Amino acid sequence: MSEIYREFVLRGPSVWKALVAFVKANAKAACDARKPLRVIVTSSERKRSAEQNARLWKAVYEQIEQQSWVNGRQYDKDTWHEYLAEKFLPKKEVEMPDGTMRLRRKSTTELTISEFGEYMQAVEAYAASELGVVFYDQG
Structure with a gap:
């Protein structure tokens, strides 16, 4: 079985x-x-899966890296990850050791399965509509 x-x-x-x-x-x-x-x-909902994370990096960020040009320049997956996470993930105010307050974005490792799915949908929609990325079936 x-x-x-x-x-x-x-x-x-x-x-x-x-x-x-x-x-x-x-x-x-x-x-x-x-x-x-x-x-x-x-x-409670489980945290995002390793499979979801692998798909984000392989099927989504890789396509963005390969197909996107901004002002005549291409960027790597790590740069796109930082940019898109900052753009689409929620932020919360956290207190620093010196007492100052700072906005920090949520990490993808903190997302639940459904939150991660929503994040990937937002990234793919943005990449398709704003960057002209065509996502190919990775299966």
């Missing part, structure tokens, strides 16, 4: 039914294969 992974966000009765049906359909086979299903209930 291959590894099973399925996530359900319980927003309504149809999802609850799907969860119950999934467990009914897979629990016995998983136990028989000595790979019992794990059920975790939480109200």
Whole structure:
């Protein structure tokens, strides 16, 4: 039996039914294969995944780096990351050791899965509409 992974966000009765049906359909086979299903209930959302981060750098930033020209110049992925993170990620005021206050952007490592997805959508939309980037399927 291959590894099973399925996530359900319980927003309504149809999802609850799907969860119950999934467990009914897979629990016995998983136990028989000595790979019992794990059920975790939480109200918090997981942090962004390594797969999401890899896609951002490979499929998104790499395309931006290769296709974008600004004032006759191209920039590397790290520069685009800093620029776009500053442009699209939320900022919060933090106190420095000397007592001064400073605005700091949220790091992509702090984003939840859905926040990271929204960030990638904003980056891709900006790159397509403002920079003329065409995103190619990486699959």
